[in-house]
Amino acid sequence: RFMKLIFLEEVDSTNEYLKRVEFCHGLCVVAEKQTGGKGRRGKKWISEKGKGLYVSFMFSPISYQIASLSSLAFGVAVLNVLKTLDKRFYLKWPNDIYINGKKISGILPELLSDRLIIGIGINLNYTRDELSSLEVPATSLFAEKIPFDKHSILDKLILEVENYYELLKKKAFNVKEFEKNCPLIGKEVSVIEEHKQFNGIALGIDTNGCLVVEVEGKIRRLFSGNVSIRL
Numbered sequence: 001r002f003m004k005l006i007f008l009e010e011v012d013s014t015n016e017y018l019k020r021v022e023f024c025h026g027l028c029v030v031a032e033k034q035t036g037g038k039g040r041r042g043k044k045w046i047s048e049k050g051k052g053l054y055v056s057f058m059f060s061p062i063s064y065q066i067a068s069l070s071s072l073a074f075g076v077a078v079l080n081v082l083k084t085l086d087k088r089f090y091l092k093w094p095n096d097i098y099i100n101g102k103k104i105s106g107i108l109p110e111l112l113s114d115r116l117i118i119g120i121g122i123n124l125n126y127t128r129d130e131l132s133s134l135e136v137p138a139t140s141l142f143a144e145k146i147p148f149d150k151h152s153i154l155d156k157l158i159l160e161v162e163n164y165y166e167l168l169k170k171k172a173f174n175v176k177e178f179e180k181n182c183p184l185i186g187k188e189v190s191v192i193e194e195h196k197q198f199n200g201i202a203l204g205i206d207t208n209g210c211l212v213v214e215v216e217g218k219i220r221r222l223f224s225g226n227v228s229i230r231l
């Protein structure tokens with residue numbers, strides 16, 4: 001195992017923390033609370049004390065192959081952990097985890113010149129009320145009445161993240177593993193890309209990790225960057 005762990009009571013964001021520290025491959029930081037938790041596409045990530053798992057990992061060196069597929073691979077890593085608690089969890093491209101039509105976990109990958117930071121948030125103890133004001137329907141393990149142990153989730157997460165990092169390094173991560181747990185595939189989806197919206201059929205995920213969508217008879221390949229997908 002190559003991970004080194006740092007526990008913090010409070011931090012602005014575990015991703016920001018890893019940007020400030022000296023480079024260290026395999027450094028993992030976990031916080032009880034974030035005062036400036038960040039989501040994808042410039043959104044906030046609700047990060048109250050003890051109510052979620054807020055964790056970030058640092059990796060280097062980073063090849064194009066690792067960076068481009070990392071959000072999918074680490075999505076599968078988180079899914080595997082949650083599936084040990086309940087089989088109903090599924091993925092939504094590019095890297096959200098859902099149950100019962102509600103989001104429970106998200107991943108924020110950030111690629112810098114010398115490091116890749118993978119931030120993972122999992123809602124643990126939030127009540128339905130606390131999550132009701134969020135833009136996307138959201139839930140937590142508590143709200144779904146799924147029993148869990150926070151430390152064991154973190155332990156399993158570290159193992160899975162190490163495992164998928166090794167797979168990425170060996171170019172052995174197969175996007176099919178993501179695809180088969182992603183019910184968007186084969187369905188009509190609505191895509192929001194930089195303020196433009198269009199509908200299409202999600203055909204699959206290509207070897208670069210792009211979502212392949214058929215729009216009015218034409219094939220479009222979507223990069224995860226600033227795209228949001230709805231069923």
Ligand code: BTN
Nearest residue numbers: 013037038039040055106119121
């Ligand atoms: C998303 O789905 O929008 C991504 C959410 C990522 C949240 C995690 S919590 C730990 C890490 N630190 C942050 O500020 N964000 C990520």
